[in-house]
Amino acid sequence: MVAFTDLVGYTQYTALRGDAEALALLNAQERIVREVLPGDARVVKELGDGLLLYFAAAASAIGTGLVLQQRFEQAAEDGALALWVRIGMHWGRPSRRGDDLVGHDVNVAARIVDVAAPGELLCSHATVAAARPAVEAIDFVELGPVVMKGIPEPIELYRAERVDQVSPAP
Amino acid sequence: MRITSRSGRVRVVGEARSDVTADGVPVTGPGSAELRGRSKKMEVRVPVGTDLVVGTAAGDVELEGELGDVGITTASGDIAVDRVASLDARTKSGRVEVGTSSGTVRVKTASSSIRVEHVMGAVRVASVSGTVTILDAQGEASVRTVSGTIELALSATATALVESVSGAVRVTVPAGVRPAARLKTVSGKRRVECDAGNDVEITARSVSGDLLVTAHP
Numbered sequence: 001m002v003a004f005t006d007l008v009g010y011t012q013y014t015a016l017r018g019d020a021e022a023l024a025l026l027n028a029q030e031r032i033v034r035e036v037l038p039g040d041a042r043v044v045k046e047l048g049d050g051l052l053l054y055f056a057a058a059a060s061a062i063g064t065g066l067v068l069q070q071r072f073e074q075a076a077e078d079g080a081l082a083l084w085v086r087i088g089m090h091w092g093r094p095s096r097r098g099d100d101l102v103g104h105d106v107n108v109a110a111r112i113v114d115v116a117a118p119g120e121l122l123c124s125h126a127t128v129a130a131a132r133p134a135v136e137a138i139d140f141v142e143l144g145p146v147v148m149k150g151i152p153e154p155i156e157l158y159r160a161e162r163v164d165q166v167s168p169a170p
Numbered sequence: 171m172r173i174t175s176r177s178g179r180v181r182v183v184g185e186a187r188s189d190v191t192a193d194g195v196p197v198t199g200p201g202s203a204e205l206r207g208r209s210k211k212m213e214v215r216v217p218v219g220t221d222l223v224v225g226t227a228a229g230d231v232e233l234e235g236e237l238g239d240v241g242i243t244t245a246s247g248d249i250a251v252d253r254v255a256s257l258d259a260r261t262k263s264g265r266v267e268v269g270t271s272s273g274t275v276r277v278k279t280a281s282s283s284i285r286v287e288h289v290m291g292a293v294r295v296a297s298v299s300g301t302v303t304i305l306d307a308q309g310e311a312s313v314r315t316v317s318g319t320i321e322l323a324l325s326a327t328a329t330a331l332v333e334s335v336s337g338a339v340r341v342t343v344p345a346g347v348r349p350a351a352r353l354k355t356v357s358g359k360r361r362v363e364c365d366a367g368n369d370v371e372i373t374a375r376s377v378s379g380d381l382l383v384t385a386h387p
Contacts, residue, residue, distance in 0.1 A: 009298065009316035009335045016336060016378050017356075076333075082356075082377055083335070084314060115243060115260055117278035117296040118314050143258060144223030145174050146243040154174050154225050157243075159258075 001055040001127070002044075002106050003065060003089040004113040005033065010049035013083055028081045032071045036064055044101050050113070054101060058091045058127050059134035062160050065089060065121040066138065073119065086120055088113030091127040108155060111148040115157060125156035137163045171220055175207035177228040179247075182214045184235035191215045219255070230264065239273075248282075256291065265300075274309075283318075323386070329371045334379040341372055341383045353381040 007029055014022035026049065033043065033051060040056035041064065055061035065087045075081035090112055092105025108124065116122040123131075128140050139161050145154035171190065173180055190197040192205055192214050205214060207229075216222070221238040224231050230247040233240065233254070241258045242249050248264040251257060256273035259266050262280045273291040277284050283301045286293060292310040295302050302313055303321045311330040313320050315337045323342040324330055332339050338358075343349050348367025353360040355376040363384040374381045 008296075008314075012316045012335050013377060084333075114262070115278075117260070117276070117294070119296075141258075142223070142241070143243060143260070144172060144241045145225040147174060147176060147225050147227040147245065149227070149245060 001058050001061045001089065001091050001130075002094050002101055002109045003053040003055065003061055003087060004047075004109050005029065005051045005053065005068070006086050006088075006113050006116075007049040008084045008086060008118045010083060025081060025083060028075060029072075029085060032075060032081075033068060036067050036071060038064060044099065052101065052106070054094075057134070058089075058131035061089055062121070062123060062127070062131050062135060062138060066160060066162055069119060069121055084118030086113055086116035086118050087122070088116050089121070089123040089127050091124065091130040108148070108151060111151060112155070112157060115143075115146055115148075121160045122157050123160055125158065128158050128160075139163050171203055171205070171214070171216055172223045173205045173207070173212070173214060173225075175209075175212060175224075175226045175229045177209045178207045178226070179211045179230045179232070180207070180214070180224055180226060181212070181232045181234070182216060182222060182224070182237070184216055184218050184220055184233070184237040184253075187215065187217055190217075190220075324370055324372070326369060330373065332372070332374040332381075334374075334376040336376070336378045338380045339374050339376060339382065341374065343370055343372075343383070343385055345385045345387075347385070349383055351383045353383070355379065355381055 042054050044052040044054050072085045090109035094101040094105045095103040112122050140158040143157040146157050147154050218236045219238045223241045226244040226247050228246045231242050231249045233251045236253045238255045240254045243260045246263045249259050249266045251268045253270045258276045260278045263282050265282045266277050266284045268286040270288040275289045275293045278296045279300050280298045286304045288306045290308045293307050294312045296314045297318045298316045300318045307328045308325040314333045316335045318337045320339045326347050347369045348365045349370045349372050350368045351362045351372040353374045357378045358376045359380045361382050
C-alpha cells in the first residue's frame with residue numbers, strides 16, 4: 001500500500017517567504033506524519049515538498065490518512081502549517097529497490113495525488129476494496145473513472161471522509 | 171450513467187425524455203449505463219435529473235439542461251455545466267464554468283479559471299493559479315488558491331472560509347449585511363468596508379495576498 005502526500009503551493013511559498021520558512025513547513029509536515037504513522041507504516045522517502053509512505057494494511061492507511069488531514073488542518077488554524085496537504089493512495093504490489101518502492105502501483109498513487117484537492121484524501125478502487133471489511137465510520141464518495149496520463153485504463157477514484165464529516169453528494 | 175473518453179469532446183444533454191441516446195442511436199441493454207469513447211466527439215441525451223460520471227483526458231465536457239449528481243474529471247479539457255443537483259469537477263488546465271447547483275459544488279483546478287454562478291448548497295473550490303469567481307454562494311463556502319485571485323459573493327445565509335498564499339481575496343456581502351470577519355495575513359493588506367456584526371461569518375487567511383470584505387454596490 002503506497003501513499004503520497006503533497007504540500008500544495010510550496011514553490012510559491014518558498015519564493016515569497018524564503019528557504020528558512022519553507023524548510024520549517026517541510027519539517028512541520030514530516031513531524032506530524034511521523035507522530036501519526038502506525039507501527040506497520042514507514043516514510044519511504046522525501047520528494048521535495050511531499051512524502052512517499054508505505055503501509056502494510058489498506059484500512060490502517062486510510063484511517064491514518066484521515067487523521068493526518070485533521071492534524072494538518074489543525075496546524076493550519078494554529079499557524080504552524082501555512083499550506084494545505086493532499087493525499088493519494090493506491091493498493092498494489094510495489095517493487096522494492098533497497099529501501100525505495102518503485103513500479104506501476106507507485107506511479108498510479110502519484111497520479112492519484114495529482115487529482116486530489118488540498119485537504120483531501122483520494123484512494124483508488126483497489127484501496128477501498130482492500131480496506132472495506134476493516135474500516136468503520138469512513139465514507140467513500142465515488143469520483144468515477146479518471147483517465148490518467150501514462151496509465152492505460154481509467155482508475156476508479158474515491159474521496160475518503162469520516163462519517164461525521166461527510167458532506168452532501170457527490 | 172458513466173462516460174469515459176480520451177481526447178474526444180463529451181456533450182451531455184438532460185432533457186424531457188425517458189430513453190438515452192448516444193450520437194442519435196438508442197442506448198439499451200446490458201452495459202448501457204457505461205459509454206466509452208476515444209478521440210471522437212460524443213453527444214449523449216439523457217432524461218432530466220440523470221446522475222452522471224464523466225472522465226476524459228483531454229476532451230472538453232459540456233453539460234446542458236438539468237442533470238442530477240455529477241462527477242467530472244479531465245486533465246486538460248474545459249468543463250461547462252448548466253444545471254445540476256450537485257457537482258464534483260476536477261481539471262488540471264481546463265476552464266470550469268458552472269451555472270446553477272441546488273446542492274454541493276466541489277471544483278478543483280491547477281492553472282485554469284473557475285466561474286460558478288449560483289450554488290444553493292456548500293461550495294468548495296481549490297485552485298493553484300487560476301482565478302476563482304463565485305457569483306452567488308448561499309451555503310458554506312470554502313475557497314483555497316495559491317496565487318489565483320478570489321472573488322466570492324455571499325448571500326445573507328452563507329458562511330465563508332477563504333485561504334490564499336499570494337492571490338488577492340475579495341468577499342462581497344449583500345448591502346446592509348454586517349459580517350463577522352476574521353482576516354489574517356502575514357504580509358498582505360486587510361480591509362473590511364462594512365459595519366461589523368454577526369450576520370455572516372467570514373474567515374480569510376493569506377500569506378501575502380490582500381484581503382477585502384465589502385458590500386454589493
